[in-house]
Amino acid sequence: MQQHLTIVKHPLVQHKLTLMREKDASTAVFRQLLREISQLLAYEVTHELPMTTREIDTPMQKMHAPVLAGRKLALISILRAGNGLLDGMLELIPSARVGFVGLYRDEATLQPVQYYFKVPDQLDKRLVIVVDPMLATGNSSAAAVDLLKQAGATDIRFLCLLAAPEGVARMKEAHPDVPIVTASLDEALDEKGYILPGLGDAGDRMFGTK
Ligand code: URA
Numbered sequence: 001m002q003q004h005l006t007i008v009k010h011p012l013v014q015h016k017l018t019l020m021r022e023k024d025a026s027t028a029v030f031r032q033l034l035r036e037i038s039q040l041l042a043y044e045v046t047h048e049l050p051m052t053t054r055e056i057d058t059p060m061q062k063m064h065a066p067v068l069a070g071r072k073l074a075l076i077s078i079l080r081a082g083n084g085l086l087d088g089m090l091e092l093i094p095s096a097r098v099g100f101v102g103l104y105r106d107e108a109t110l111q112p113v114q115y116y117f118k119v120p121d122q123l124d125k126r127l128v129i130v131v132d133p134m135l136a137t138g139n140s141s142a143a144a145v146d147l148l149k150q151a152g153a154t155d156i157r158f159l160c161l162l163a164a165p166e167g168v169a170r171m172k173e174a175h176p177d178v179p180i181v182t183a184s185l186d187e188a189l190d191e192k193g194y195i196l197p198g199l200g201d202a203g204d205r206m207f208g209t210k
Contacts, residue, residue: 004172005163006181008044013037017161017183021199027208031084034133034206037161037183038088045129045159045181046093049073071125072097074153078132078144079103079116081203085131085159097126101147103140105193112140117147124152133202135163135182137193138170145175161202162186164195 016037020030052069055062076099077086090096102116120126128148135141135158145156156178158171163182166189171180186195194200204210 004176004179005168005185006044006179007185008041008181008183010040010044013040013183016040020161020205021197023200025205027205030205034084034161035088035091038085038131039092041085041159041161041181041183042089042092045157046073049127070127071122073127073129074099074120074123076101076119076128076130076144076148078130078140081133081206082131084202084206085133085161089129089131089159101130101144103143105140107192112143114143114147117151119148119151122152123148124154126153126155128153128156130156130158130178131160132158133161134195134198135160135167135171135180136189136195137164138167138174141167142170142174145171145178157181162195162198164189 016033019025020033050069051066053064054067056065072095074097075086075089077083079100079102097120099119100116103112103114106113130144132141141158148156158178158180160182162184164186168180171178186198188196190196
């Protein structure tokens with residue numbers, strides 16, 4: 001994966017995203033759409049995984065058939081909203097290893113503060129896909145990637161539903177080696193760091209909190 005930013009323009013992704021943005025979408029609908037969209041985004045973010053072949057027996061004959069190469073990949077959810085993307089991705093990649101990074105945003109400074117970090121071993125030998133629906137200021141995303149690099153990760157991709165230009169710029173400056181895959185590059189951030197037009201607070205919408 002070479003481009004720094006990939007916007008997945010597939011009609012199904014764009015249609016589902018529009019339904020999710022609507023303020024009257026119920027928690028159940030929002031969650032279901034997020035699950036569906038995460039699988040379509042997972043397809044995109046994994047499309048250049050290294051492959052090898054394995055000899056198998058079909059009912060007809062032997063063949064050298066393609067299989068994924070290397071260690072199981074690692075999905076890293078940035079709590080708590082990352083879990084909404086994680087569930088759908090795990091349906092598509094059930095043997096992936098899973099890690100969690102807990103960062104909350106200090107509302108005054110908008111800077112990330114770490115409260116949890118638990119990731120799979122041998123991150124240096126795995127493709128690491130960080131999932132967080134909203135790339136807003138980019139501060140917590142950049143901090144999460146910093147932590148993962150400190151833990152050994154070298155091959156990292158970042159998957160989000162929406163990105164703000166400010167977040168993309170922050171990630172490009174801090175981690176130019178980390179490609180970003182998203183369903184939309186939105187217009188801006190408001191003064192509280194929310195994405196415009198956005199979809200509101202992704203965690204609240206998927207978990208039904210306020
Ligand atoms: N986090 C969210 O949940 N929504 C935003 O718009 C920005 C950050």
